[in-house]
Amino acid sequence: MRIGYYISGAGHVLLILWVFFGGMFNTPPQSFEVTEVSVISGAEFEAMMAGVQTPEVTTDVAMPAPELPAEVAPPVESQPDPTPPPAEPQVTEAPPADPVPQQPDPLPQQAEAEVSDEAPLIAPPPQEEVVLAPNTSDRPVPRPAERVAPEPVAAPEPDTQVSDAVTEEVVIDDTAEVVREETEGGAPEEATTRIVTEAMEEPSAAPTTSVRPRTRPARPEPAPVAETPREPAPQQQAQQPAPQPDQTADAVNDALRQALEGGAASPAAGGQSGPPITSGERDALRVAVQQCWNVGSLSSEALRTTVVVGVSMTEDGRPMNDSLRMLGYDGGSEAAARQAFESARRAIIRCGANGFNLPRDKYAQWREIEMTFNPENMRIR
Amino acid sequence: MMTRVLTLLAALLVFALPAAAQTGPLRIEITEGVIEPLPFANPDFVAENAAAADLARQIARVVSEDLTGTGLFREIPASAFISQITSFNSPVQFSDWRAINAQALISGAVSVGGDGSVAVKFRLYDVFAGQELGDGLQFNGTQAGWRRIAHKVADAVYSRITGEGGYFDSRVVYVAETGPKDDRRKRLAIMDYDGANVQYLTDSNAIVLAPRFSPTGDRILFTSYESGFPRIYVMDVASVGRRALPTLEGDMSFAPRFAPDGNTVVYSLTTGGNTDIYRMDINSGAATRLTSTPSIETAPSFSPDGSRIVFESDRSGTQQLYIMGAQGGEPQRISFGQGRYGTPVWSPRGDLIAFTKQSKGRFHIGVMRTDGSEERLLTASFLDEGPTWSPNGRVIMFTRETQGETGAASLYSVDISGRNLRQIRTEGGASDPAWSPLQR
Numbered sequence: 001m002r003i004g005y006y007i008s009g010a011g012h013v014l015l016i017l018w019v020f021f022g023g024m025f026n027t028p029p030q031s032f033e034v035t036e037v038s039v040i041s042g043a044e045f046e047a048m049m050a051g052v053q054t055p056e057v058t059t060d061v062a063m064p065a066p067e068l069p070a071e072v073a074p075p076v077e078s079q080p081d082p083t084p085p086p087a088e089p090q091v092t093e094a095p096p097a098d099p100v101p102q103q104p105d106p107l108p109q110q111a112e113a114e115v116s117d118e119a120p121l122i123a124p125p126p127q128e129e130v131v132l133a134p135n136t137s138d139r140p141v142p143r144p145a146e147r148v149a150p151e152p153v154a155a156p157e158p159d160t161q162v163s164d165a166v167t168e169e170v171v172i173d174d175t176a177e178v179v180r181e182e183t184e185g186g187a188p189e190e191a192t193t194r195i196v197t198e199a200m201e202e203p204s205a206a207p208t209t210s211v212r213p214r215t216r217p218a219r220p221e222p223a224p225v226a227e228t229p230r231e232p233a234p235q236q237q238a239q240q241p242a243p244q245p246d247q248t249a250d251a252v253n254d255a256l257r258q259a260l261e262g263g264a265a266s267p268a269a270g271g272q273s274g275p276p277i278t279s280g281e282r283d284a285l286r287v288a289v290q291q292c293w294n295v296g297s298l299s300s301e302a303l304r305t306t307v308v309v310g311v312s313m314t315e316d317g318r319p320m321n322d323s324l325r326m327l328g329y330d331g332g333s334e335a336a337a338r339q340a341f342e343s344a345r346r347a348i349i350r351c352g353a354n355g356f357n358l359p360r361d362k363y364a365q366w367r368e369i370e371m372t373f374n375p376e377n378m379r380i381r
Numbered sequence: 382m383m384t385r386v387l388t389l390l391a392a393l394l395v396f397a398l399p400a401a402a403q404t405g406p407l408r409i410e411i412t413e414g415v416i417e418p419l420p421f422a423n424p425d426f427v428a429e430n431a432a433a434a435d436l437a438r439q440i441a442r443v444v445s446e447d448l449t450g451t452g453l454f455r456e457i458p459a460s461a462f463i464s465q466i467t468s469f470n471s472p473v474q475f476s477d478w479r480a481i482n483a484q485a486l487i488s489g490a491v492s493v494g495g496d497g498s499v500a501v502k503f504r505l506y507d508v509f510a511g512q513e514l515g516d517g518l519q520f521n522g523t524q525a526g527w528r529r530i531a532h533k534v535a536d537a538v539y540s541r542i543t544g545e546g547g548y549f550d551s552r553v554v555y556v557a558e559t560g561p562k563d564d565r566r567k568r569l570a571i572m573d574y575d576g577a578n579v580q581y582l583t584d585s586n587a588i589v590l591a592p593r594f595s596p597t598g599d600r601i602l603f604t605s606y607e608s609g610f611p612r613i614y615v616m617d618v619a620s621v622g623r624r625a626l627p628t629l630e631g632d633m634s635f636a637p638r639f640a641p642d643g644n645t646v647v648y649s650l651t652t653g654g655n656t657d658i659y660r661m662d663i664n665s666g667a668a669t670r671l672t673s674t675p676s677i678e679t680a681p682s683f684s685p686d687g688s689r690i691v692f693e694s695d696r697s698g699t700q701q702l703y704i705m706g707a708q709g710g711e712p713q714r715i716s717f718g719q720g721r722y723g724t725p726v727w728s729p730r731g732d733l734i735a736f737t738k739q740s741k742g743r744f745h746i747g748v749m750r751t752d753g754s755e756e757r758l759l760t761a762s763f764l765d766e767g768p769t770w771s772p773n774g775r776v777i778m779f780t781r782e783t784q785g786e787t788g789a790a791s792l793y794s795v796d797i798s799g800r801n802l803r804q805i806r807t808e809g810g811a812s813d814p815a816w817s818p819l820q821r
Contacts, residue, residue: 293415375412
């Protein structure tokens with residue numbers, strides 16, 4: 001163990017000795033040049049500098065000589081450049097003519113189609129045998145079952161269970177009054193000694209399948225009915241005591257009448273049909289118009305005026321420009337309403353130039369549109 | 382029980398049926414729109430003779446500048462035009478103008494007569510409707526007055542599209558300022574509303590303040606320190622002749638304004654250290670005192686019908702706005718917001734009052750209803766003051782002064798919606814503007 005220390009110590013000592021005495025920290029001397037300097041006096045320096053010339057500064061700049069006028073210029077006899085003799089056109093040999101292609105081999109004659117004047121008889125397709133679907137299908141008959149024994153089998157006795165609770169023995173008291181529970185009277189429960197199985201049932205004649213109902217035939221146009229004067233109520237009825245008016249029933253009738261009047265399509269309305277305009281379709285039209293409704297140039301009075309504009313539409317969703325009309329206005333003078341209408345008209349024409357996105361199958365419902373332009377949210381406050 | 386069921390069914394029908402079926406036209410309500418300048422096309426007017434070539438182009442440019450300067454219109458550049466107007470009477474190809482989204486088209490022609498007279502005619506078209514907006518108009522004038530003719534054309538176009546009167550053929554009197562801030566020279570000047578045709582009405586020997594037009598625009602009231610004290614003068618615009626309104630020696634009169642009748646002046650008079658509001662018959666010089674309080678009452682302004690006067694007073698401790706009858710009486714305070722209110726001016730329409738408000742170290746130009754409600758601040762800066770209304774009550778012009786030693790005053794205009802803030806071109810500094818009525 002100590003041998004290792006000795007070896008290590010000796011190694012370190014040798015290393016330290018080599019570092020100090022082996023010349024590791026000795027730097028070689030740098031070489032330098034030595035220049036001899038001679039000292040001169042001030043008189044010698046002036047004598048030396050006297051030979052150097054300082055450039056003169058002048059402000060007079062000689063003007064460039066003006067160009068001689070053309071008349072002063074000596075006449076120069078110009079001789080035309082000798083015209084080079086026209087070069088002889090180089091004659092080039094014509095390229096050899098393209099080889100004439102050889103006549104191609106004649107196409108093989110197509111075989112003439114055999115055409116017969118008589119139309120071939122086409123065998124009629126085999127007719128499908130039409131088989132009427134049965135209105136009823138035979139109900140599968142269940143297999144017969146054995147008859148049930150006429151005498152019911154006595155039920156097995158229930159398992160006896162011993163209760164943990166001790167119950168006192170009941171002593172019959174003959175003197176006590178017996179209270180019988182009242183029971184509702186009725187027919188005794190129906191009972192039979194024979195069970196009828198499906199196998200014994202006779203098949204019912206009732207249809208088990210239903211035929212798809214036919215479409216309703218078109219309703220005939222109602223014949224015009226001449227108004228007939230309402231017959232006066234019989235005096236006998238008038239003499240009867242008038243029934244008390246049922247206010248609730250009246251209200252119900254009024255509501256129904258209003259709903260029906262407002263909802264039923266009248267023939268005068270143009271026979272509107274198809275599904276109703278959805279709120280999304282209304283909103284799409286509203287958004288499309290309001291994008292073009294520019295109220296920036298309207299007067300403050302026009303911004304207080306609500307106008308109702310009527311417009312007829314073509315089937316491709318474009319407004320008929322000639323049909324644009326002001327149906328009414330509210331809140332301002334006639335002049336202000338006119339400005340508001342013109343602004344609304346520009347909005348409809350501009351944004352409807354390419355057609356509004358309206359469902360074509362509901363054209364009957366948007367053939368005529370009334371737009372109310374209410375600038376309440378846009379006015380200067 | 383049955384009745385309830387019926388009621389329920391009826392209610393369901395009421396709500397369900399209108400959605401399921403519809404009678405008559407489809408009805409929708411538009412309640413939202415856009416606020417943006419209306420694009421218009423204004424090709425150079427047609428020169429009907431060679432002498433009118435330059436005028437035709439210049440008049441068209443002034444018309445366009447008038448319209449675009451309102452912020453309500455946007456001119457479509459000529460480079461976008463598909464077709465040109467080569468003849469005043471040739472039919473308009475509306476499809477070409479629709480294609481570049483021109484919603485209005487102005488077509489005009491100019492001719493110069495042998496005597497130097499100028500005739501300008503124009504037509505305005507609603508391009509998308511494909512029809513003319515109103516009838517064609519013609520204005521006759523002199524070559525020197527071609528700008529006024531152009532303003533009149535612009536007024537007519539503006540009026541036909543917006544529905545309210547124009548304000549382009551009007552002038553502004555103001556105080557022109559020159560020199561450094563500590564030695565500023567002031568004189569009265571008058572110009573077109575757009576800064577053109579500047580004329581100086583006074584020299585700069587005496588400080589002048591607060592010029593105000595008469596209802597007809599032919600006279601000007603202003604305050605001058607010519608006598609050493611502030612004193613009110615009335616000047617005839619055409620002859621530039623002037624005279625001082627009668628006041629006692631030593632009294633200071635200032636802040637004058639005409640009544641709508643043009644014969645009465647309402648103003649402030651400081652006498653004995655107290656400032657009150659007076660009214661004076663401008664012909665007889667008879668004055669009537671309208672307020673009598675120890676506080677300072679000033680900046681009176683008549684309502685358009687001449688029945689009421691709005692003014693500022695510090696009787697409550699701070700500067701606030703009050704309204705009283707034209708003959709005086711108990712005033713009613715209308716400003717209750719934070720800050721100080723001053724220089725109220727009644728709108729020509731009579732519905733709004735413009736004012737200067739100082740709050741939290743900032744100055745604002747604002748408007749409020751005549752009962753003080755719906756106060757809106759339109760501007761904010763280091764110093765905004767002295768509003769004046771355009772003849773149609775749509776635009777307000779005021780003074781804005783910049784901060785610092787080199788700060789200068791200039792004129793700005795703003796729409797009563799708070800949009801379209803613009804600086805008015807003036808020669809040098811300018812302050813205290815007063816807008817004239819439309820010229821006749």
